[in-house]
Every structure is written in C-alpha cells, then in structure tokens.
C-alpha cells in the first residue's frame with residue numbers, strides 16, 4: 001500500500017455536503033461498484049437524505065495520484081449504520097456494514113481488509129455486540145468472522161386455478177389496495193410489528209421509506225409500476241403488506257413481489273390469496289421465508305416451487321456474553337463454550353447457564369465442554385442451523401454428551417427470517 005492513499009470519513013451532516021466533490025465521488029464509486037449508472041442530482045439529494053436519517057458513517061480511500069476528476073472518486077468505499085436485530089428473545093444493536101467496494105485498479109492489495117478490520121474495531125469501541133452484512137459473493141467474509149445466519153427462498157408460484165388454500169379459521173381481517181404515495185405510515189407500522197415478532201428481523205434503513213413511497217432507486221425516478229396490498233387485522237390495524245409489480249408476458253402476466261412483510265400468519269396467507277386473486281396473472285415470483293407456512297397451507301403444495309434459497313444475513317459476534325445473553329435458550333443447564341476468533345474480539349471461554357429461556361454468560365477459566373470458531377457461533381446464533389449439523393460438518397467439537405447438551409440448550413424454533421436488503 002502506498003502513502004498516496006488517504007483513508008477518510010465523510011461528514012454527511014456538514015453544510016454543503018451535497019456539493020462536496022468527495023461526497024459526489026463516493027456516491028459515484030458505490031454506483032460503479034454495484035454496476036449501476038451515474039447518479040442524477042435528484043438521486044444524490046435523496047441518497048443524502050436517507051444516509052443522514054440513518055446516521056450512516058461513510059469511509060473511503062482516495063488515491064492522491066489520480067488525475068483530474070478521478071481524484072475525487074475514492075478507490076474503495078465502506079459504510080456502516082446501526083439498527084436493531086431481533087434475536088428471538090430481545091432486540092440488540094446491530095452494526096450493519098454496507099457499500100463495500102474496491103475499484104478494479106486497486107483490488108487485492110488489502111484495502112478491504114484494512115477497512116473491515118478497523119471498522120470492526122470501531123464497532124467494539126462503540127459497544128455494539130454484533131455486526132451484520134449481506135454478501136454478493138460467498139467466500140469473502142468468513143475470514144473476518146462472519147457466517148450466513150439466515151436464508152431467503154426465491155419462489156415461483158402457480159396462481160392459476162391450481163392455487164387453493166386449505167380451509168382455515170378466519171379472523172375477520174381484510175386486504176385493501178393502497179397507494180404507495182400515502183400508505184407509508186401503515187407500512188411503517190407493519191415493519192415495526194414484524195420486527196417485534198420475527199427472529200432475524202432487522203431495523204430497516206431509511207431508503208425503504210423513500211422506495212415504498214414510490215421512488216425507484218434503480219431507475220432514479222418515480223416508480224409508477226409499484227402496487228400495494230395492505231392487510232388490516234380484525235382491529236382495523238395494518239398487520240401485513242405486499243409491494244409488487246405486474247409484467248405482461250405474452251398472453252399472461254407475471255406478478256413480481258418486491259417486499260412481503262407480515263406480523264401474523266393469517267396476514268401472510270391472506271396476502272398470498274390476494275396475490276393469487278390478481279386477474280390476468282397466473283404466476284407470482286418473489287422472496288419468502290426459508291421456512292414458509294404457505295407450503296403447509298396449500299391444498300397442492302407443488303404449485304409453490306422454490307427456485308433457490310440463497311444465504312441472506314451474515315452475522316459476526318463481537319461481544320460473546322452480551323450476544324448470547326440476548327438470544328433464546330431452550331433448556332435449563334450449563335455448558336462451557338470456547339470460541340476462537342482470528343481477529344481476537346470473541347476469543348475465550350464462557351460459561352452459559354440457562355434457565356427459563358434466558359442465560360447468564362460469563363467468561364471462565366474452566367475447561368471447555370465444546371469448542372468452535374466465531375464464524376460457527378454466528379451461523380448458529382439465530383437458529384437457522386442446528387448444533388448437530390455443524391458438529392457433523394466438523395465445525396463444533398466436544399464429546400457426544402456435551403454436543404447433545406449444547407443442542408438441547410441452543411436449538412429451537414422459530415426459524416429466523418430477515419427480509420431487509422442492504
């Protein structure tokens with residue numbers, strides 16, 4: 001690495017930030033990194049608005065030797081913001097890492113490693129117990145202690161007359177069609193309720209609000225195709241919504257779901273019935289929880305085809321006692337876990353003493369019952385993977401008795417679902 005590289009953090013709250021060439025350059029760099037077009041002025045203003053609302057911290061690396069305009073565009077970008085993660089038992093601060101890009105001219109020189117290492121140190125200094133990210137590739141972030149902790153299914157559902165839900169009790173709620181321009185308060189209510197009841201749910205960055213009010217971040221213009229169905233529960237309060245577009249495909253049409261958020265099982269199924277009831281369209285594609293009640297609610301479950309189940313939220317435990325005390329435990333008992341961490345943050349042994357669904361977790365010098373690395377601890381954290389599976393993968397070590405005890409303590413429903421993309 002040369003001395004000509006400058007690592008700097010932008011002050012997005014500064015007056016005149018939108019005209020600062022480095023701010024403009026930073027935005028240009030992430031658009032380039034994620035293969036999008038150059039931002040318009042209106043897009044930049046919107047981006048600044050949401051980045052400020054989230055208190056995002058945007059860091060970049062500038063190459064002082066780059067000529068002319070290129071000098072204002074960083075060769076690497078990195079950002080974080082802090083929201084909350086529902087662990088299944090509590091809501092904890094989560095350090096959300098995003099906008100990680102390195103220019104093709106500067107890749108594989110250790111820029112991302114330095115930005116990541118320093119950033120995780122900042123998270124520890126800020127007393128945030130865990131970090132999360134989503135990854136565009138599968139082999140980059142393990143070395144920093146992250147592991148896939150939730151998955152999200154991609155569905156293709158036949159909504160012709162073959163789509164039928166089984167008889168089920170109904171609660172008197174109903175679905176209404178809504179206008180993206182004015183429905184944001186209802187959608188925000190649903191997001192908050194969903195976060196409260198869903199293990200793996202993450203507080204949403206502010207750009208969701210702009211998008212669900214009808215701004216298309218990809219096209220950098222008003223989204224005139226976005227439609228909304230909102231479910232009102234028996235008390236008249238919104239408890240679910242689906243945001244979708246419809247595309248004509250020859251004689252038929254395909255419904256594409258962009259966002260599907262519910263706080264109750266009834267809302268989930270009612271919104272599926274609503275999607276199936278859209279005339280002229282016989283296919284619905286879109287995301288779904290990896291563990292989806294729809295499968296078991298259908299008369300013919302084969303109308304619902306899973307096209308893929310990619311990993312979604314990656315978790316990196318930084319503070320082991322705080323993170324483990326915040327998650328649910330499913331049996332009473334005690335166990336010593338020894339965690340190894342290449343970056344040192346989570347290194348050491350802790351005694352977990354669980355009782356009544358929660359645990360106290362304290363550092364200990366006692367002999368460990370079970371050993372694992374921080375990456376594996378992240379994978380197990382939200383319950384998407386069972387201890388036994390990780391043990392059979394050679395990722396958790398201990399006697400059969402100790403592994404059985406760990407499984408009894410740590411494994412339990414509900415399975416996690418994170419539908420926030422960042």
Ligand SMILES: CC(C)(COP(=O)(O)OP(=O)(O)OC[C@H]1O[C@@H](n2cnc3c(N)ncnc32)[C@H](O)[C@@H]1OP(=O)(O)O)[C@@H](O)C(=O)NCCC(=O)NCCS
Nearest residue numbers: 100101102107108109110111112113134135136139140143
């Ligand atoms: C992925 C990316 C950020 C890596 O940046 P970089 O500065 O080249 O990475 P570094 O040189 O710091 O490499 C750090 C480590 O990650 C490894 N690594 C980097 N990119 C990798 C990849 N695509 N696959 C596997 N390993 C990778 C390096 O080998 C290195 O390993 P080591 O330190 O253990 O030897 C960069 O290639 C990029 O901008 N890609 C496009 C955008 C993207 O995918 N962003 C991630 C989405 S969140």
